[in-house]
Amino acid sequence: MDGQDASQAAPVFILLGPPGAGKGTQARRLESAFGLVQLSTGDMLRAAVKSGTDAGRQAKAVMEAGDLVSDEIVTRILADRLAEPDTARGVILDGFPRTAAQAEALDALLRERGQRINAAISLEVDDVEMVTRISGRYTCAACGEGYHDSFKTPEMDGVCDNCGGTEMTRRADDSAETVGARLEAYHAQTAPLIAHYDAQGALTRVPAMGAIDDIARDLGAIVTRTRG
Ligand code: ADP
Ligand code: ZN
Numbered sequence: 001m002d003g004q005d006a007s008q009a010a011p012v013f014i015l016l017g018p019p020g021a022g023k024g025t026q027a028r029r030l031e032s033a034f035g036l037v038q039l040s041t042g043d044m045l046r047a048a049v050k051s052g053t054d055a056g057r058q059a060k061a062v063m064e065a066g067d068l069v070s071d072e073i074v075t076r077i078l079a080d081r082l083a084e085p086d087t088a089r090g091v092i093l094d095g096f097p098r099t100a101a102q103a104e105a106l107d108a109l110l111r112e113r114g115q116r117i118n119a120a121i122s123l124e125v126d127d128v129e130m131v132t133r134i135s136g137r138y139t140c141a142a143c144g145e146g147y148h149d150s151f152k153t154p155e156m157d158g159v160c161d162n163c164g165g166t167e168m169t170r171r172a173d174d175s176a177e178t179v180g181a182r183l184e185a186y187h188a189q190t191a192p193l194i195a196h197y198d199a200q201g202a203l204t205r206v207p208a209m210g211a212i213d214d215i216a217r218d219l220g221a222i223v224t225r226t227r228g
Contacts, residue, residue, distance in 0.1 A: 009115040010091065012091055013036065013091070013121065015123065016193060016194060017122060018183055021125045021130065021208055023095060030220070034220075038091075039093050041074050042095045044081060055077060059073060064173055066173055066179070066181030067185060078093075078106075082109065098185075100189075117200065117202045120197035121203075121222060123215075125209050131179050135179060137171075138168045138170045139169055140160035140165045141168065142160065143165060145160055
């Protein structure tokens, strides 16, 4: 794709924000509204852990402690996924990049592919609230619908409203003990990327403490305006 006009290339959107900010929820909304492909490095790593690949074996303990998996592993996983043909529809990166080294690797990868970052969207939330949100959340194993012990329980206890599934799962790192470490990793290593994308002129901040639908509308407007 060398030399391809970046304005014709597949658009790239980045969602930034601390754990619990709603990146996954909003990425799935944008996926269905705009036909973009959600690329969640967290989901990819959890799949690698589950299937016991080398990367998964190395990542498991790190993730459970709330720390960041090595740049090398994560960047390789993301680059492999980006090379698959469905990403030509445009991608929404959820959870990547998370460090300065990952942001640089992404810039280089996109440059090679003749792509650019259409928008880096920072979901602005308060930390204290994130701890409560994360420690009560769980999802339907069958369809991925998200629930919360206090804020969003299914109509019938233990049965998914969306698909009727009865197996609910909680992430191993969604415990109260691990959330603190994840927030710390976010502030130390990921929040500085906000300035990186601001300097590139790609940054938009979106207040994200409100209703999911309202935030989805704001993000949709940004995608429409910047997808080029
Ligand atoms: P959240 O945004 O709620 O923390 P994710 O599913 O994005 O959840 O990430 C879960 C965990 O996976 C992280 O705490 C980290 O250990 C690992 N991880 C995901 N993406 C990256 C990344 N880009 N770099 C390093 N580690 C990552
Ligand atoms: Zn379900």
